[in-house]
Amino acid sequence: MIEFRHVSKQYGRGSSALTDIDLTIGKGELAFLSGPSGAGKSTLLKMIAVMERPTSGTVSVNGQDVGRLNASGLPYLRRNLGLIFQQQSLLNDRSVLSNVMLPLLVIGTAGAEAEKRARAALDKVGLLDKATSDPMALSGGEQQRVSIARAIVNRPQIILADEPTANLDRASARKVMDALKAFHGVGVTCVIATHDDNILASASRIVYLEHGRLVDGPSSDSLQGAA
Ligand SMILES: Nc1ncnc2c1ncn2[C@@H]1O[C@H](COP(=O)(O)OP(=O)(O)OP(=O)(O)O)[C@@H](O)[C@H]1O
Numbered sequence: 208m209i210e211f212r213h214v215s216k217q218y219g220r221g222s223s224a225l226t227d228i229d230l231t232i233g234k235g236e237l238a239f240l241s242g243p244s245g246a247g248k249s250t251l252l253k254m255i256a257v258m259e260r261p262t263s264g265t266v267s268v269n270g271q272d273v274g275r276l277n278a279s280g281l282p283y284l285r286r287n288l289g290l291i292f293q294q295q296s297l298l299n300d301r302s303v304l305s306n307v308m309l310p311l312l313v314i315g316t317a318g319a320e321a322e323k324r325a326r327a328a329l330d331k332v333g334l335l336d337k338a339t340s341d342p343m344a345l346s347g348g349e350q351q352r353v354s355i356a357r358a359i360v361n362r363p364q365i366i367l368a369d370e371p372t373a374n375l376d377r378a379s380a381r382k383v384m385d386a387l388k389a390f391h392g393v394g395v396t397c398v399i400a401t402h403d404d405n406i407l408a409s410a411s412r413i414v415y416l417e418h419g420r421l422v423d424g425p426s427s428d429s430l431q432g433a434a
Contacts, residue, residue, distance in 0.1 A: 208234050214264035216250055225419045237286050237391040240400040241407055242416035248400035252367045256288055289358030290302040291368035304338040307356045328356040330385045341394045348379025355386050365396045
């Protein structure tokens with residue numbers, strides 16, 4: 208379970224990126240973060256992964272106040288998180304398979320086991336046939352699905368994705384979302400930031416932010432007409 212209690216975040220001396228956020232995302236839930244550009248969606252995701260820490264308030268993951276974790280506690284938390292962030296792009300000097308094996312090799316998994324699990328992860332996102340390809344030879348949607356395979360290869364309990372369908376055409380976006388929903392289907396908690404009305408139209412839970420505050424946004428019912 209992910210809990211925000213009275214969480215505010217200010218970057219430097221700038222205005223508040225998030226203000227007094229109270230939010231609970233249950234275990235196994237699929238929650239979408241939406242709202243205009245600059246509303247604080249990425250900041251909220253980053254605080255769950257402790258890529259940023261709250262200025263005040265508490266963020267807890269499975270009962271643990273992660274904002275207070277020290278450097279030695281972070282790897283343990285992150286092992287339970289699958290992160291799909293734009294900054295974490297694929298390494299172009301390695302094959303697709305090697306990119307997906309990397310998180311396992313980093314934590315000391317033996318090569319043969321890492322390869323087996325990386326192949327299984329690629330299979331889950333429908334890209335086993337691209338294992339030996341160079342990431343640059345893949346379409347944007349395929350690259351994003353490789354990122355998902357890399358994020359889930361550690362079998363995380365929680366997936367955090369920031370605009371996973373940005374810059375993708377509708378068919379590719381659907382494949383990326385289907386891959387994410389499949390993990391939700393086996394009990395993984397997913398928190399996904401998106402502007403994409405097509406995705407939001409079928410969302411069961413939308414957390415809507417505006418100017419760093421939680422507000423009642425458009426419902427998925429009202430988006431169904433727009434999408
Ligand atoms: N590292 C940073 N340093 C200073 N200000 C930041 C930093 N990151 C974000 N901000 C500011 O915090 C606010 C929220 O940004 P954030 O990236 O969380 O919004 P967002 O909803 O994810 O936007 P987008 O949809 O454009 O990605 C913005 O005003 C942004 O300029």
